[in-house]
Amino acid sequence: MSSSLQDRYANALLGVFGTPQRVLERGKGAHVWDTEGREYLDLLAGIAVNALGHAHPAVVDAVSRQWNTLAHVSNFFATEPQIRLAEKLLALSGAPAGSGVYFGNSGAEANETAFKIARRHGGPQRDRILALEGAFHGRTMGALALTAKTTYREPFEPLPSGVTHLPFGDLAALEEALDERTAALVLEPVQGEAGVRPLPEGYLAAARRLTREHGALLIVDEVQTGIGRTGEWFAFQRQLQGPDASGDLPDVITLAKGLGAGYPIGAVITVGAAVSGLLTAGSHGTTFGGNPAAAAAALATLQEIEDAGLLAHVRTVSEAITDGLAALGDERITAVRAAGLLIAIDLAPDETAAPGAPVAKRAVEAALEQGFIVNAVAPGTLRLAPPLILTAEEAAGFVAALPAILDAAGQAATPAGPREGEQS
Ligand SMILES: Cc1ncc(COP(=O)(O)O)c(C=O)c1O
Structure with a gap:
């Protein structure tokens, strides 16, 4: 986020949510764009809210x-x-x-x-x-x-x-x-x-x-x-x-x-x-x-x-994600729990982690850098709660990117900022 907006946020809003990750400007479908024009696949949907994605007609x-x-x-x-x-x-x-x-x-x-x-x-x-x-x-x-x-x-x-x-x-x-x-x-x-x-x-x-x-x-x-x-x-x-x-x-x-x-x-x-x-x-x-x-x-x-038959679609895309994650065979993913499009990905603890920088928080920042919005629901767990309209192709894009996201998270020396608790 640009430093002037970050300062204005800090000066004008109560600090209960910690430091925001980005300032978002617009969205369409399962995608959002920040004020610097960068695009993200939104796999959190405002914490399980934007069922139809953004700006659904x-x-x-x-x-x-x-x-x-x-x-x-x-x-x-x-x-x-x-x-x-x-x-x-x-x-x-x-x-x-x-x-x-x-x-x-x-x-x-x-x-x-x-x-x-x-x-x-x-x-x-x-x-x-x-x-x-x-x-x-x-x-x-x-x-x-x-x-x-x-x-x-x-x-x-x-x-x-x-x-x-x-x-x-x-x-x-x-x-x-x-x-x-x-x-x-x-x-x-x-x-x-x-x-x-x-x-x-x-x-x-x-x-x-x-x-x-x-x-x-x-x-x-x-x-x-x-x-x-x-x-x-x-x-x-x-x-x-x-x-x-x-x-x-x-x-x-x-x-x-x-x-x-x-x-x-x-x-x-x-x-x-x-x-x-x-x-x-x-x-x-x-x-x-x-x-x-x-x-x-x-x-x-x-x-x-x-x-749009979204109940069946949710089940199909959920299965595609869990199958895709299993097929990665990445040992840094220790468990996946899915209830439709509410999905948790447990990550192995990282020995190299700096104190105060839990692996899931570093993965959230690395995912943002690579154009994906996900959430750290626990220190070692990522949560996905994407729009119900998420396509199998969009989901596959994230699954394919996850190993590189975890690589980058392993390299990150510091977390994005103090973010106490969950934003719920
Ligand atoms: C199961 C459950 N109940 C209640 C709430 C609170 O909802 P709200 O944040 O809209 O007050 C949440 C929010 O995450 C929730 O997950």
């Missing part, structure tokens, strides 16, 4: 038309795009009659809403919420209480009380923790920020059965995994509705990221009339949530995912 047209018609009205009034979007989300999730949708503006806000639903479920007697170790549910106070990472939590304590984090994937621990005081279990079907970690086979179906037996809600956070990212509309569908599963549904589903393909929107789906009745008139609200402009962006996104 379907979203541009829908938002432009809606802005020219009616962009915002407050929730004192209804609009047709908002109603159509709620109906569409209910249909895609398979939620029965009596279910409902609440719109907000982000993933954290969707999870705040789910937290309040959990508080209302069972009243003061059910004052406990279970979450999982490794969980990431957002940075606002309620969402942070559900998030596991102590370095994110501790500076802001006291957080809303009653949340216990259970060992990841441990059904015995879940069975032991569930009791008549448990209001809800909150989990991600695939933990994104923990390095693309899917729940073990059978865990979600068992959690569904156990939460129901104990009268607790099952809240599934699909903020990162929802809207086609894993090759299904929702990741829970493969885990709860696959051939050996019960065909069941969670009680609450939270969404954001890919839903608006870049237009900020979050959503909460409440399944069935009982859960949908927990938040009543006046008990929750938002100024912007579900405004017609955001709803139009989301409707266009869902329509395009359907029309």
Whole structure:
């Protein structure tokens, strides 16, 4: 980034995101360009957000038309795009009659809403919420209480009380923790920020059965995994509705990221009339949530995912990437985990690494130098969350470049700059 923009950024914005890697100016499809005219293949998509890439005509047209018609009205009034979007989300999730949708503006806000639903479920007697170790549910106070990472939590304590984090994937621990005081279990079907970690086979179906037996809600956070990212509309569908599963549904589903393909929107789906009745008139609200402009962006996104057959495309390109990475036979790649186009690449620790320069961060900088945007989700792990429209050819270009990126990362003496934590 040019030094004058870097200085202006540092002087004008809070430093919570560290030093930005580049200043980006425009995008088209899966490509973006920085202010110095350099082109990048965007394999992060604004952290799993730009489902249709950049400047997709379907979203541009829908938002432009809606802005020219009616962009915002407050929730004192209804609009047709908002109603159509709620109906569409209910249909895609398979939620029965009596279910409902609440719109907000982000993933954290969707999870705040789910937290309040959990508080209302069972009243003061059910004052406990279970979450999982490794969980990431957002940075606002309620969402942070559900998030596991102590370095994110501790500076802001006291957080809303009653949340216990259970060992990841441990059904015995879940069975032991569930009791008549448990209001809800909150989990991600695939933990994104923990390095693309899917729940073990059978865990979600068992959690569904156990939460129901104990009268607790099952809240599934699909903020990162929802809207086609894993090759299904929702990741829970493969885990709860696959051939050996019960065909069941969670009680609450939270969404954001890919839903608006870049237009900020979050959503909460409440399944069935009982859960949908927990938040009543006046008990929750938002100024912007579900405004017609955001709803139009989301409707266009869902329509395009359907029309372009992107769920099957995600599965095909995901397989091409994992096969391609395996075919490299590069021993610096120690593991690959893929849930559709949410992919983690574990890198072998590098003995030559300078202190404070984890291998994944150096690989991110080396990738940028070679024209690829990827993310260091952990010190030794790269994450890819590209647009769902990424072509197999574009993906192959990255796979072919990865050995040279890792070579360059091995040579880099210093990291790009202080970048504490993840930008989520
Ligand atoms: C699973 C999950 N939940 C919630 C959030 C928070 O979403 P937002 O950053 O839109 O508040 C994220 C963001 O990374 C996420 O991955």
